[in-house]
Every structure is written in C-alpha cells, then in structure tokens.
Amino acid sequence: MKKNKLVQGMMAALLLLSVLFVSTKTVFAAGQEDALDAAKVNITLNKRIWDEGKTPTAIQNTGETMDFGGTPLNGSEFTVYDVTAKYYELINNSDQKTVIQQIQKDAEPVAPTYAIKDTSITTTGVGQAKFTNLDVKNTDGKYKVYLFVETKTPNDITVTKRAVPLVVAMPIYKSGASSNVVNTDIQLYPKNETSKDVKALTNINNFTKVTVGDQEFRNVTTGDTLNYALTVNIPANIGDANAVTSFKIHDKPSAGLALVADTVKVGNLTAGTDYTLTPANGGFTIDFTLTSAAVKALAGQKLQVTYDMKLTADVNPDQLQTNNASVVINGGPEQEITPPTPVGTGGYKFVKKDAQTGKVLKGAEFIVTNKAGDQFATFTKNLNGDYVFVAWTDDKKEAATKVVSGDNGSINVIGLTNGTYVLNETKAPSADYVLLKDGTITFDVLHGTYGTSTLEVKNTPKGLLPSTGGSGIYAFLIIGAAMMLGAYVWFKKSRTTAEV
DSSP states (O other): OHHHHHHHHHHHHHHHHHHOBTTTTOBOOOOTTOOOOOSEEEEEEEOEEEETTOOOOSOBOOSSOOOOOSEEOOSOEEEEEEOHHHHHHHHTTSOHHHHHHHHHHHTSSSOOTTOEEEEEEEOBTTTEEEEEEEESBOTTSOBOEEEEEEEEOOSSSOEEEOOOOEEEESOOBOOGGGTTSBOSEEEEOOEEEEOOOEEEETTGGGSEEEEETTEEEEEOOTTOOEEEEEEEEOOTTTTOTTTOSOEEEEEEEOTTEEEOTTOOEETTOOBTTTEEEEEETTEEEEEEOTTOHHHHTTTTSEEEEEEEEEEOTTOOTTSOBOEEEEEEETTOOOEEEOOOOOEEOEEEEEEEEETTTOOBOOOOEEEEEETTSOOEEEEEEOTTSOEEEEEEESOTTTTSOOEEOOTTSEEEEEEEOSEEEEEEEEEOSSTTBOOOOTTSEEEEEOTTOGGGOOEEEEEOBOOOOOOOOSTHHHHHHHHHHHHHHHHHHHHHHHHHHHHO
8 A cells, every 4th residue: 555655656746747847837736546644835936037038948847946047026916716616627527737728728818707716925025926824625625726827917017928827736746756745835937028118210320320439329400300119018918907907108208309290100009099199298108098909909919109200499409319218007117118329410600790890790691501502401490599400402592591690690500410511691781791702601510519619700891982072072162263263363464464
C-alpha cells in the first residue's frame, strides 16, 4: 500500500511537470484519491510584466520559487473564485486538461457566473498577491478547484496582454526529489505584456535637421503644416467595466504650436459615437466611449491617431516647440509619451532711421525676398504687430506683402527658417529721402538669435540747394532800375551842360 501511494505520488508529480507551463498558466492537480495531511495552502501570485515581444514562452512552472525574469508589477488585482462544482460537473465526461482549458476560456474576459467569488488582492512589494489559508477540500470532502482572474490592471501602465486565468486543482505536489510531498506554499507566475506608446512627426524629412550643441530639431516656418501620428496601446481589459472606467488621450503642445481644425482622425472610430474630442490649449483630449462595441474590439491592440499642427502667429522664434502627449486610465497618473523631435523657427528685427540724425522713420515699405531674389514673402500680422510668414510667391507686384515701418520705426518678421534673405525698399519714408537700391539690405536668420538681431536700416535725406526767386527780389530790381535810371539822367544832363 505504501509503495502504491509512492507510485501514485510520482505519477501526479510527472503530470504536474508536464503541463505546468507559463504559456497556458494552468496548474493541474494530482488524482482525487491522493491523501493529504494539510487542510490549508497558500498560493502566491508573482506578477511579472515584459515589453512587447519579449515575453518568454513555454517556460516550465514547478509551483515553487523560480526566476522567470520580467519586471515585478504592482497594482494588479487578482480575484480568486471557487469553481469546484463546475470542475466536477465537466470532468465526468472529459479529461482534466480539457476541463481546465474550458474554465479558462469561460473566464475571458471576466469570471463566469458559475464562479463563486472569494477574495481580491492587489499585487504589492515585488509584484506579489498572497492568498493564504485556502481550503484544500470543501465540506463534501472533495478537493477544491480555484480560478484566479486578473480583475484589474495598474492605472500607471497600459497592459496590452493580461494574465491568462489560472486554474489550480488541489492537491499540488512538489517537484523533483520531493515529488511525494504536498506543496502547501505554491508559487505561480502570471505574465503581462506592455507596449510603448509612440508619437512621431511623420513628415519630418520635409524639414532641415539642425543641431545646436546636443539639441537636434527640425527647422520650420510658420507656414508649414506638421503631420503627427500618435500610436496608443489600448488596455487589454478595456471591455471590462469593472476594470476600466475611463480611458483618455491628451495632446499637449507647447505654446507656439496649435492644432489645425478638423484634422484629427482616430483610427476607424467615429467621433461622437466611439469617442468625444475636446480641443484644449492648442491640443485636444480624446475621451473614449467604453460602452462602444468598436472600442471594446480594440482591446490589447494599437490605435493610431493622426492630426496636423502649425506654429502659431505668436510663436517665440527663440524657443523650440514640442508636442507632448499622455494616456490616462481611470483618472490615474498620466502616462507620458516621449515627444517627437522638436521644431524651431526664426526671425529678424529692423528699425528704420534717418542716416544723419538717427531719428526713427515710419511709413517706409519693404518686401522680403529669398537670397536669389526670385521669391517674395507673404505675411500676416499678429496682435503684437509682427509680420508672420505665410508662404513664398513669385508675384512681386501683387501678391508679395509690403512690410511697413511702424511709429517707432520697427519692422519684425518671424517664422523664417535659417538662411540669408534680402530686404528691398519699395517706398521711402517720404519724398525727402533717397530710396534704397534693391539688394542693399541682406540679413541672416538663425534660430535662437531673434531677440538680439535688430538691424538699423538708414535712409539718407536728399540734399538742399540755395533758394532763388521769391517776392524779395522785386525790391532789388526796382531799386536797381531806379539807380540805373538816375545814373542815365545824370549822364544826359552832364553831357548837355558840357556842350553848351
């Protein structure tokens, strides 16, 4: 009898070792006829998470302490259920492996109605949830069967693959040389997987790469459209209303960037039905409708959000512009998404002055051209009076914008990329000044130098000639004529006297 018991124990241990793999996360029990001294057992769930594509497969689980790798994950809630009755109902016309796989299937994504809830524990410390003093047998003397379901995942990380439900049928024996010894301290290793949310500037190759020190950015104008794509991983349990109560995406650009209206596309989802889009501070918030069938169908998948942005008219040319984003689950902490390469623009300042007196001059008109002089800039004005670049045109006469010196003689142009430009005067401040020849004023735009770039553009006043004519000349003419007439009369008189 003792020998028979030893053989049975060894067979049960071999069965445990043959099926206890992480790939299925299933724990099988020894036969019903095995004897067991212990009435209670402890089961510890050691929660581990891996990055996408790095989760190990087919690693044998012994039920004892093991090194599975991965990163311990706190904040996952596991709930244990009693499925003993269902197990014995199904086992009559089937086998143990098939029955356990059926219970696992029934528990996706939530525990089946036949499962009797016992206790919920959230992983802490090194990612452990410890279920203690679990009964080995029920009141009918049958070995109990437990179902462990991951009922909630952490709010500070997006879990794209939840732990497969674990089924543990009592009793469990130790492995190796102690295979005839009942394991009353069972260690299990449920696995999770996470994927990294990514944000990219998809038309980045349209813009020149600039590196200043250790900072790399793309050089853009205020007329450029920036195409962004945000790839977000949807929680695997988004269809479980008890686990996920809200899921939001925030786009938060810096002050110099703003969303282009009506450009947001959220995968194949429909605005108003599957999500709500709310513009905010140049960016937006997407609040997903968790009751939507289309949203539930995305569980564990990737969703791409595309949209366009532009530099604002009030952009600071000396500051780089970034486009941040984040994901928030259940109102928890923001999961920040690494922003893409920043963008930067530039500008230049001018002041119009009298070349002789230094007095500022208003009303002078100019056009800005490229270095070759064959393209002419168009601008709009912002509330600060700055000229904000829009686009280039080859129509100098009609389309090119005339930039005009203000009351303080200033002209500020912003939104240009690094390079050399020409400021051509088309109208002097007044007729008293000489018009500057085309090409007289060249300037170099360099991001980060706008604040110190003021260039004085000087006009020379036209010279003055002595005045001639005017009412005063007539008096001189009359006096002169009178003197000449008097001299003539005197001469005639003198001559007559002399002849007599």
